[in-house]
Amino acid sequence: MTTPTPRPRLIAFDADDTLWPNQPHFDHVETQVVALLAAHGNAAHIGRELYNVQRRNMHLFGYGAKSFMLAMVETAIQLTNGAVTGRELQPLLDLGKRLLDFPIEPLPGVVEVLTELTRRGEPLMVLTKGDLFDQESKVARSGLGDFFAHVEIVSEKNEATYQRILTRYGVHPEEFVMIGNSLKSDILPVARLGARAIHVPYHPVWIHEEVPAEQLAGVAYHRVEVLTDVLVYLK
Numbered sequence: 254m255t256t257p258t259p260r261p262r263l264i265a266f267d268a269d270d271t272l273w274p275n276q277p278h279f280d281h282v283e284t285q286v287v288a289l290l291a292a293h294g295n296a297a298h299i300g301r302e303l304y305n306v307q308r309r310n311m312h313l314f315g316y317g318a319k320s321f322m323l324a325m326v327e328t329a330i331q332l333t334n335g336a337v338t339g340r341e342l343q344p345l346l347d348l349g350k351r352l353l354d355f356p357i358e359p360l361p362g363v364v365e366v367l368t369e370l371t372r373r374g375e376p377l378m379v380l381t382k383g384d385l386f387d388q389e390s391k392v393a394r395s396g397l398g399d400f401f402a403h404v405e406i407v408s409e410k411n412e413a414t415y416q417r418i419l420t421r422y423g424v425h426p427e428e429f430v431m432i433g434n435s436l437k438s439d440i441l442p443v444a445r446l447g448a449r450a451i452h453v454p455y456h457p458v459w460i461h462e463e464v465p466a467e468q469l470a471g472v473a474y475h476r477v478e479v480l481t482d483v484l485v486y487l488k
């Protein structure tokens with residue numbers, strides 16, 4: 254006889270690239286940044302520098318659009334050996350500001366899934382990492398806020414973070430379900446705690462969220478091709 258899977262007491266959704274598209278906006282802005290800085294290097298070089306600056310500063314600034322904006326400015330300074338002018342930096346900042354107010358459109362199936370889980374009486378949470386102000390604004394702009402009993406915005410999604418959330422909400426790992434697009438942030442740490450993780454792939458993936466295949470060996474998680482399949486999995 255198999256032990257029945259306990260009914261979830263908390264179902265958490267990642268936000269960016271799970272509930273709504275995010276990475277395409279960053280990629281689009283990066284393309285424009287590369288074009289603005291084209292006199293100072295080829296696209297691959299500028300892209301690499303931009304990512305290196307972001308990664309180097311992540312422990313200071315965390316994730317999100319404002320860190321990305323600072324990285325654009327620092328990259329421009331580096332690429333020009335400090336010669337970049339205010340006139341050249343202003344369009345970079347203007348591009349970055351677009352990342353803070355683009356319209357948030359739910360991905361296909363999101364409203365259907367949230368509506369059905371709400372009908373079933375499941376307690377739902379948004380669990381996202383990044384800048385507090387920016388992420389709160391995205392939840393508000395999405396119009397999805399009323400579906401969620403809880404919104405948690407954290408600086409990093411690792412095992413310690415998930416453990417803290419479970420403890421705070423008095424939920425055992427086997428009663429927790431995390432749904433998200435990032436193997437690194439939404440799946441691996443959750444599976445390692447013995448909770449259920451559902452991977453909903455989304456393309457493109459930010460390079461920082463990529464996971465080498467060997468890290469996934471033996472990790473137990475569920476993968477759905479479309480978000481609406483979680484309704485069947487969680488029945």
Ligand SMILES: [Mg+2]
Pocket residue numbers: 267268269270271433434435
């Ligand atoms: Mg995500």
